[in-house]
Amino acid sequence: MDNDWKFTFGHAKESSKDLFYKIHNDFSKTKAKGINFSSIQYDDSTWLQIDLPHDWAVALPFSKEASCSHGYKTLGVDFPQTSIGWYRKKFMVEATDSDKRFEIQFDGIFRDAHIWINGMYLGNYQSGYMGVKYDITDFIDFKNENVITVRVDATQAEGWFYEGAGIYRHVWLNIFDNLYTPTEDVYIQTKSIGTNSEILTEIVVKNQYLTEKTFYLEYKILDRNKKVVTEATSDVFRIQPNGKLFLSKQLSINNSSLWDTDNPYLYTLVTKIVSNNETLEELHTRFGIRTFRYEPDGFYLNNKRVQIKGVCVHQDHAGIGTALLDEIQYYRINLLKEMGANAYRSAHNPPTPELLQACDSLGMLVMNETRLLNSGSEYLTQFENLIKRDRNHACIFMWCIGNEEELIQTTITGKRIAQTLITKQHELDPSRTSTYGGNVGNKKEGVNEVIPVRGFNYNLYGLEDYKNQNPNQPIIGTEVGSTVSTRGIYIPENEINKIEHFNGVFVADTVHAYLLDQDYSYTNWASRAEQWLNQTFFDERFMGGFVWTGFDYRGEPTPFSFPNINSHFGVMDVCGFPKNIYYYYKSWWSDKDVLHIAPHWNIDAQPNQLVKVWVYSNADEIELFLNGKSLGKKMMPKLGHLIWEVKYQKGILKAVGLKNGQKIQSSVATTGKPTKIILTPHKKSLKVGNQDALVVNVCVVDKKGLEVPNANGLIHFNLLGDAQIIGVGNGDPSSHEKDTFGKNEIIQRKLFNGKCQVIIRSGKTKTPIQLQAFSQGLNNATITILQQ
Numbered sequence: 001m002d003n004d005w006k007f008t009f010g011h012a013k014e015s016s017k018d019l020f021y022k023i024h025n026d027f028s029k030t031k032a033k034g035i036n037f038s039s040i041q042y043d044d045s046t047w048l049q050i051d052l053p054h055d056w057a058v059a060l061p062f063s064k065e066a067s068c069s070h071g072y073k074t075l076g077v078d079f080p081q082t083s084i085g086w087y088r089k090k091f092m093v094e095a096t097d098s099d100k101r102f103e104i105q106f107d108g109i110f111r112d113a114h115i116w117i118n119g120m121y122l123g124n125y126q127s128g129y130m131g132v133k134y135d136i137t138d139f140i141d142f143k144n145e146n147v148i149t150v151r152v153d154a155t156q157a158e159g160w161f162y163e164g165a166g167i168y169r170h171v172w173l174n175i176f177d178n179l180y181t182p183t184e185d186v187y188i189q190t191k192s193i194g195t196n197s198e199i200l201t202e203i204v205v206k207n208q209y210l211t212e213k214t215f216y217l218e219y220k221i222l223d224r225n226k227k228v229v230t231e232a233t234s235d236v237f238r239i240q241p242n243g244k245l246f247l248s249k250q251l252s253i254n255n256s257s258l259w260d261t262d263n264p265y266l267y268t269l270v271t272k273i274v275s276n277n278e279t280l281e282e283l284h285t286r287f288g289i290r291t292f293r294y295e296p297d298g299f300y301l302n303n304k305r306v307q308i309k310g311v312c313v314h315q316d317h318a319g320i321g322t323a324l325l326d327e328i329q330y331y332r333i334n335l336l337k338e339m340g341a342n343a344y345r346s347a348h349n350p351p352t353p354e355l356l357q358a359c360d361s362l363g364m365l366v367m368n369e370t371r372l373l374n375s376g377s378e379y380l381t382q383f384e385n386l387i388k389r390d391r392n393h394a395c396i397f398m399w400c401i402g403n404e405e406e407l408i409q410t411t412i413t414g415k416r417i418a419q420t421l422i423t424k425q426h427e428l429d430p431s432r433t434s435t436y437g438g439n440v441g442n443k444k445e446g447v448n449e450v451i452p453v454r455g456f457n458y459n460l461y462g463l464e465d466y467k468n469q470n471p472n473q474p475i476i477g478t479e480v481g482s483t484v485s486t487r488g489i490y491i492p493e494n495e496i497n498k499i500e501h502f503n504g505v506f507v508a509d510t511v512h513a514y515l516l517d518q519d520y521s522y523t524n525w526a527s528r529a530e531q532w533l534n535q536t537f538f539d540e541r542f543m544g545g546f547v548w549t550g551f552d553y554r555g556e557p558t559p560f561s562f563p564n565i566n567s568h569f570g571v572m573d574v575c576g577f578p579k580n581i582y583y584y585y586k587s588w589w590s591d592k593d594v595l596h597i598a599p600h601w602n603i604d605a606q607p608n609q610l611v612k613v614w615v616y617s618n619a620d621e622i623e624l625f626l627n628g629k630s631l632g633k634k635m636m637p638k639l640g641h642l643i644w645e646v647k648y649q650k651g652i653l654k655a656v657g658l659k660n661g662q663k664i665q666s667s668v669a670t671t672g673k674p675t676k677i678i679l680t681p682h683k684k685s686l687k688v689g690n691q692d693a694l695v696v697n698v699c700v701v702d703k704k705g706l707e708v709p710n711a712n713g714l715i716h717f718n719l720l721g722d723a724q725i726i727g728v729g730n731g732d733p734s735s736h737e738k739d740t741f742g743k744n745e746i747i748q749r750k751l752f753n754g755k756c757q758v759i760i761r762s763g764k765t766k767t768p769i770q771l772q773a774f775s776q777g778l779n780n781a782t783i784t785i786l787q788q
């Protein structure tokens with residue numbers, strides 16, 4: 001149900017500018033009298049035509065008066081005219097389906113949504129992160145068009161980071177039989193692993209026919225190639241009208257392949273409900289065969305200790321905010337895998353289901369986090385729904401019941417709430433455990449008295465004492481590291497003394513709030529990358545940790561404020577372009593050869609000015625050469641980096657490393673002026689149907705073809721064919737340029753330190769598209785992409 005919606009702004013304070021909401025929101029009868037915003041007859045022809053996912057905040061202006069948490073976008077009580085969004089979607093339902101059940105499912109709306117169908121109210125859903133679904137069987141019109149209306153109120157923030165606004169995840173119309181299994185009522189657990197593995201399936205069958213029914217279940221397990229590897233049939237059961245049956249069955253799989261991060265092997269359980277020789281329902285559930293153990297000496301996946309090399313991530317991306325097409329989830333997870341990360345923490349909220357699908361398929365462990373440490377019915381239900389929605393995902397290895405609840409985390413209240421949530425988790429998913437992101441140093445009071453796996457948010461000074469005092473409690477780093485840096489910002493060594501010391505961090509440019517792109521600066525509650533990794537990497541009593549954060553995100557511009565609008569915590573920027581510490585993590589986390597030199601050699605330095613050259617590598621020893629002359633050989637310290645103080649001369653700086661006796665090398669070179677634009681798409685073709693995405697990375701090269709790392713020119717884009725540029729970005733944390741463009745606007749973006757990015761959404765016809773890029777004085781670039 002993602003395509004062809006209508007959208008318009010309402011108003012948080014004036015009903016007349018809010019489609020007369022509150023005046024026409026008539027609860028006196030089930031169906032509103034006359035025509036209002038929720039009736040099929042309502043005229044929405046002047047509204048904007050949009051496709052989901054949709055985040056209206058991306059296109060809003062920046063304002064100094066707006067919340068820094070939301071990236072200074074004009075949302076909130078002071079911006080009533082841009083904080084309410086109205087959506088309408090018309091659809092037909094086949095008359096032949098009139099004996100079926102219907103459900104409308106929203107995977108995520110930010111936030112506080114009121115929902116109607118055909119003028120009748122369905123309900124209000126507050127959470128901006130958990131989805132909601134409504135049974136709409138009774139309301140469907142099989143002869144005429146139906147209309148779903150949604151009023152979204154993004155006035156109230158939930159987090160202290162950018163959260164977007166609108167229906168930013170998928171919407172589904174689920175059609176099923178009256179004898180059925182709700183998707184969240186299938187639960188598959190691995191019971192044992194070996195040549196033959198055992199799984200336990202638990203399934204609830206509901207009968208919404210008006211008569212008693214008899215049925216049986218047919219189980220089939222398909223392997224990766226859709227080949228049936230196990231089959232079974234249940235007994236025959238009788239079920240009363242409005243009845244519910246809980247059925248479990250153990251199934252074994254011969255010669256099974258296990259799921260892990262290197263080989264994320266997935267099976268599909270196909271469950272058929274058969275009644276009177278007719279298949280009424282067929283449910284497909286993907287799962288992986290694997291076991292988890294959480295021990296004081298680490299986390300075990302399939303009985304092997306796996307070090308958690310994790311990143312915390314918020315959900316927005318350059319150009320598109322929180323409205324990520326599924327392909328962008330895969331793009332981002334692939335970038336993290338390439339760096340060597342094996343785990344993802346969805347900070348501080350439930351992720352979209354497609355993120356979990358990407359992690360299942362690509363082999364990325366996930367710590368799945370509920371929004372608040374709260375056992376009141378609103379949040380307990382969110383937690384329950386989260387576990388039931390997600391527990392079949394192979395990738396999830398742990399639940400997180402909350403984060404830094406400073407006022408209750410060390411109290412008896414915190415302890416009781418945690419206990420209630422943990423008990424609920426064990427009831428709904430006994431195959432996993434929970435942790436909590438506490439910033440309490442070595443204290444074991446409140447939540448930490450009952451939490452099965454102790455989470456450390458920073459404060460690692462307390463780790464040694466805590467371990468000694470609690471030898472039986474497994475420990476994980478729920479938030480670690482937290483270098484703040486800006487991609488591509490480098491200055492010569494003697495100018496570093498001149499840079500302003502601001503809140504404990506090195507600032508290269510106070511106007512634009514740019515930090516050095518080195519592992520120098522960190523917030524005073526956290527640590528640098530090298531500090532936490534050195535403290536914990538070989539510590540068996542620490543499962544590993546989640547770096548704050550994998551990518552920069554909008555909002556939380558710590559340690560700055562306006563005009564700085566996004567965070568600096570990322571190992572990569574908002575586009576997913578690596579910063580310098582990316583290569584540090586990759587050196588020690590991945591098994592790939594890494595040899596990376598920073599800064600780039602276009603650094604603004606005078607001849608003979610001292611430049612500190614950092615080399616990140618997992619080679620054993622490295623020799624650096626400037627224009628062919630050796631600057632000396634050094635041994636690479638484990639988990640460290642090497643520095644050469646180099647008297648700057650233009651030319652080529654080359655590093656040659658020896659890794660296990662093999663030579664590896666890399667270089668940076670002073671380039672000439674940019675002459676040509678280069679467009680690099682992340683794949684060769686798009687799938688038609690409006691739901692695929694293409695990331696095109698943009699850079700410029702000199703006449704020798706060398707990428708110019710400090711180019712900052714403006715690039716114009718033009719897209720020919722049936723597809724759309726839905727966003728542009730460049731990773732500049734203080735850019736106030738537009739991310740999205742209207743139909744007749746010129747699409748443009750400046751390069752930021754040599755790079756920018758364009759995101760294209762596929763169209764509906766199978767014709768090739770062409771992306772053109774122009775910049776004054778440079779050769780244009782054109783790429784053609786097939787749509788299939």
Ligand code: GAL
Nearest residue numbers: 403404457479482523548556
């Ligand atoms: C943590 C918090 C994160 C983020 C981070 C910034 O305390 O849990 O959400 O705010 O600090 O350093």
